[in-house]
Amino acid sequence: MRGSVAIIKDGQVQTVSYGYAWYGKKLGNGNAKVVYPTASLQKVVTAAMIVQLIDENPELSQYTKISRWYPTLRNSNKISIGNLLTHTSGIKATKTEINRGYNYSEANAINWVVNNINAASSDKVGTYHYNNSNYILLAGIIRQITGQSYEANLKKRIIKPLGLKNTYLYQNIPNRMTDAISYYSNGGKNYQKAGYVKRSLASQIPGAGNLFSTPADYYKIQVGLCDGSILTKKNFNYLTHLNSKVNDYSGGMYLKKNDTLKLAYGSLNNLHFGSWVQLTTDNQNGIVMFLNQTNDNENAEKDVGYDILQYIKPGTFVSR
Template sequence: MKKKSIFKIGIVELALLFGVSTLGVPNICQPEQVAAATSGKKSLRKFVRHTMAQNHVRGSVVVIKNGVPQKISYGYASSNRKIGNGNRKVVYPTGSLQKIVTGAMIVQIMAEERETNQEFNQNTKIDRWFPDLKNAKKISVGNLLTHTSGIKPTNTEVWRKHKYSESAAIKMTVANANKFSFAKGGEYNYNNANYILLAGIIRQETGQSYQANLHKRIVKPLSLKSTFTAAALPKSKLIASSYYSNGGANYCNTVNLTQAFASQLLGAGNLLTTPMEYYQIQCGLTDGTILTQKQFQYLTNLESKVTAYSGGLHIKKSGKVKIAYGNLHGTHFGMWAQLTADNQNGIIMFLNQTNDRAAKEKKVGYRILQHIKPGTFLPE
């Protein structure tokens, strides 16, 4: 039986205010210790907001320092409606940060089928699910998870007006992949199509939709309240608008994520959440709520891995740091996560105003990382 996650927002708030440890065991704090913790929280908030203002970016950020996550938001999620980033009703697209979620569900299903003596692992060829896909007999599940399949359609993020069902998005991906020549198998060639096909495998193996699997395997075990696919977004929630800034005026060139655009990126860019709930997901990947530590190591160290990328994350510094970056073509969103392997320090940054330069966004994040834990992280 999987143990339940101990990460709860209430616990985090207590940790911030009264020095409760993230393991749920209260520290016996003296008044001066509580005052110091409160002062440190305010100081960090001031630094992060100042750094964002200096670089003309806006968004919602979770900064984790010594096991305590703190949400720090700056600017508007909707400038017209004066709804601030970090508002409880606001959610953000994750872009490619979703890929670790899709990869984790694949590993869960592998483990379940192993218990019933069914063969499904990283070496299973994908013609089992996609007999009409060219080269499917040569492509393994591990190839999809590490972007070494050779699949390379260039039109996975097009502003189409049609809203696709899950099955239609998968069929379109197979058809589009067949229109392009395949790269040499075994070489790293990042492409959303790999994870859209993984979403298709999840559907076929379970007989349930990707959304149903997301709720059952991720949302429910972690008691998440603001994590959905775009198609399942409730009316009570609002997707942050994206804005452009060239270092001068703010909230320019508004671009809103549409359900039609998101629907083509099943499993690869159609997930909405908050930075705090994404942090909960990261914790769940190794504490037994979503995956065990052993399963996480399997996912992030697949045999087909040829770069630092495996299963949705870049694992660097000899396994001490995990990194993911995401955006959505034609929008001004920028999403960046960099955490220590134990989730005790790091940053999850969901920006909705940028100048569309990933290097600049990462530079902002790295400055914050250096402030909380110098010498621990990477500027990329």
């Protein structure tokens, strides 16, 4: 495993990096020029903006049906905002991470998802199926409520309030920066099967996997979810305890150990990235781990992270 990890102990942050972010240019992981795909770790950011909008609009709640924004979507008169936030919409449509070779606008990506959902089979509303489509639909709701793009909302609601310097949507990564290359290792040869996130792929998943950041910046996002910069503690509790939840997942995070831990994992199809965050809910201890070389085994990646967590606070964290 190679990548960059923010290690948080008693509220103090140290970033430790190993290996190359771009082997061909000998650009090391942790270099100031490098950002990493957050993959599904972006979902809590999208969810947080939805909770902000619920706060700002008294007529909205977790129970609001999404038919007002998606009248042609199957079951939209039964699916609530909360269902999307908890993956309990019953939506099972796939192919959101199969690169279609086309650079989508936000609006076109969302329209494609609606059509794709309608063309696929669905389960009963209330049934849990982890699915990018739920959060792409949420990105579309943000657009429709505000009359501004997801991109503009991200800048105004997340990046600017937190003063993030190394967090971008894919299309906004500056020329002076680069996104990391992913590599595969079977424990023997390193830096095999090089791959990177193509713009056409990133453009397909607005709100669900097109955000790039660094471990240190992403930790600031996690802190901002509770300290009032993005959400208050009350808002974060609302986000992570939605009434539609059927397991530990709500609003982009899993809560464990009587709500003392928050976790999320992300990857991208056919690439070798692995992103994992596990923090105490007071944000005082834990890790943000962005790997760019893996053996494509989620559990093996988490084992590496858990070894680090055991050094931080033994007995505090969970292995999965």
